[in-house]
Every structure is written in C-alpha cells, then in structure tokens.
Amino acid sequence: MVDRNKNPGAKGYSSPTGRQRIGLFGGTFDPVHTGHLEVAEEVRERFDMEKIFLIPAALPPHKRTHQLARAKDRQEMIRLALAEYPGLCLSDVELNRVGPSYTVDTVAHFKALYKSGTELFFILGIDAFLEIDTWKSFGTLFERVPFVVMSRPGSRPSYDSRGSREIANFINTRIASGYRISRDGAFFLHPAKQRIFMHDTRPADISSTQIRHRIREGRSIDGLVPESVKQYIENKGIYDDRGT
Secondary structure (H helix, E strand, O other), X not given: OOOHHHOHHHHOOOOOOOOEEEXXXXXXXXXXXXXXXXXXXXXXXXXXXXXXXXXXXXXXXXXXXXXXXXXXHHHHHHHHHHHHOOOEEEOOOOOOOOOOOXXXXXXXXXXXXXXXOEEEEEEEEHHHHOOHHHOOOHHHHHHHOOEEEEEOOOOOOOOOHHHHHHHHHHHHHHHOOOOEEOOXXXXXXXXXXXXXXXXXXXXXXXXXXXXXXXXXXOOOOEOOEOHHHHHHHHHHOOOOOOOO
C-alpha cells in the first residue's frame, strides 16, 4: 500500500521543466458544494497544478435522472463559491457549446487553447471513471490527456490492494490492454497512451443529491455549501417549488 502522505501523485509523474500543470474537473455541479471544492484543492496541491478549471456541463449525456437547475444559476453558484479558492477557476466552455457536453470536445478545446506549453490533467471520480467506456470517443481521451481518478477510503473500489486489482482489470479489459501499475503504485502507465493516476481523497460525506433533498425537505444546508452559495439558493428559490 502506498503512503499517500509522500505525495506519489505529484512525484510519480515527470514533467518537462517549465511546463505548467492545469486540471480539468467537469460535472453538473447541481449545486457545487464544499466537497467539490475541497477535493479539487487537494488534487491541485498534490499534483502541483497551477489551477483547476471547474467545468459545468450544459447537457450531460449521462445524467438525465433529474431536472437540472438552469445553467446560468449553476454557473453563478460556482463563481460565488470560488471567491475563496484562488487556485480554482470557472470555465463556461460547455455552457456555450450547442448540444450535449462531450468531454472529448472539452479536452480538444483546452489542448488547442494551451498548446504544448501546458500539461493538462482530466479529473473525475471513481464512479464516473468506471463508466467511461460508455462515453463518446473515450479511447481518444486516453491518447490525449492524463487522468486523475479520485476515490474515497472505504469506497469500492478504493485504491487499496483489492481495489487496485479491480481497477487494473477494468482498465485493461474496458479501456486498453497493456496498462500496468507503476513501481510506486501511484499510477497506471501504457507504452502508447496517457497515464492514469489514482488518488484517494479525504472522505467528504456530501453530495449534490443530498443537498437538493435537504432543501426540498426544508432542512439546513449549513456547512455543505459556501455561505454565498447558500444565500444564492435561498434568494432564487432554487431546488424548491418556487425555484426560478
């Protein structure tokens, strides 16, 4: 088992001198909450990234289970939330794009924007990663950008000895054969594709679904979202019967 306090994620990936690192963290953020912000900041520090873009999806192809809050409200909540996180930024690239929000298009946008002087990382949770073989042109993603896959200790599969075997099996059977784990156990590497970093985050028992349910039940969301986001939700009536 790798000692995560030794920061293997950042040290295990050699980057050409002078190249900045930038993370891309997509999602519905409906609403953005302190768990999103804390894990993003944790990953930014661990992987020595200059900044991470939070990228709200306009029409996420894989999330149709509830009616999303309006894009402009989700965008504004992120903008408010990031006031206290200078290393995190908002990108509206998917909100300005017509049609579904496909990650392969978003990665292409940032690759064109930053050219060769920047090393990009795509950040996502373990649940989303284990469905990535259903994404549009998912094979292309692993040719274009390294991944940081976040899991929580105690989740399944977390990145312990058992979980790492499960993840390795998924990667080699559903993504591409030929991936192997690095000597320090910090990432999976492939002779022709980008690396896949695994990172156990600090537990944060918060979800956007939980927050929406609490609002509809008239319960407090103190501490689950930044105060500025809480006030915005209350003022706009988002997620309750009077929502705009």
